[in-house]
Amino acid sequence: MVLESVPKALGIVYAVLAVVVLAYLWKTGRFSRRHALGFLVVSAALGFLLFSPVFPYLLQLVILRRTMELGVLLPAAVTGLAVFIAVTLLAGRIVCGQICPVGAVQELMYHLPVPRYGRDLTPQAGFVRAGVFVVILATGVGLSANLLDSIGLKDFFSLSPAIPGFVVFLAIVLLSAAVYRPFCRFICPYGLFLALAASRSRWKIRRTDACIQCGKCEQACPVNVATAENSKAECYLCGRCTEACPVDGALVYGRES
Ligand code: SF4
Ligand code: SF4
Secondary structure (H helix, E strand, O other): OOOOOOOOHHHHHHHHHHHHHHHHHHHOOOOOHHHHHHHHHHHHHHHHHHOOOOHHHHHHHHHHOOHHHHOOOHHHHHHHHHHHHHHHHHHOOHHHHHHOHHHHHHHHHOOOOOOOEOHHHHHHHHHHHHHHHHHHHHHHHHHOOOHHHHOOHHHHHOOOOOOHHHHHHHHHHHHOOOEOOHHHHHOOHHHHHHHHHHHOOOOEEEEOOOOOOOOHHHHHOOOOOOOOOOOOOOOOOOOHHHHHOOOOOOEEEEOOO
């Protein structure tokens, strides 16, 4: 399904434009889950059509020094990944929220009306993801192994069901209907860096004095990070908390005042 003749750079250009638009929507208080849905559909479609911008896979190829498999020079790949980490330092995980196709597919699955689990596993998930990163790094550098290939990330987006890895990644995607973003929270090597950046991000969702402590944002958050004191390292800027808040101006996106 992936159109190999179309340059992967098109996905990166989309990511840059989408970051700008989404940051603008958040900063002006116009972000809504309806806007988010449009970006999620486009981002997921780009994953299947271009296999770009699939950030975790690009990082895996950087570790392997094989970025030319995606037609990208190694310095360009490193620079691109660094730029989006810098964007996250400014604006939080907009890239994860609606732009990365891997996150988008899982986010779309989470719209299905099924029982939900794993909301409170966010701290443990962070430790697991750090461990997985060490394994990806060690097997990549030491054995030249592509772990994300082994779990079928590329096979899934290429719609190659005959390959065993496809089934593994399909299982992860199906799981994401009931458990919020299992790949992002437990596996994604790039997510580890983005989470670290987001914990220090300048702009993030913050409570103001208008908050009436009703707790509705906390109930709505799929990763249990809507509490006032949370660093928002694992905030995927999904917009559920702002949508659930009954008080205008109680939750704002911006810098600490
Ligand atoms: S955590 Fe990784 S896979 Fe998930 S949206 Fe972010 S970059 Fe993509
Ligand atoms: S509901 Fe949670 S993850 Fe979504 S934007 Fe709010 S704090 Fe972030």
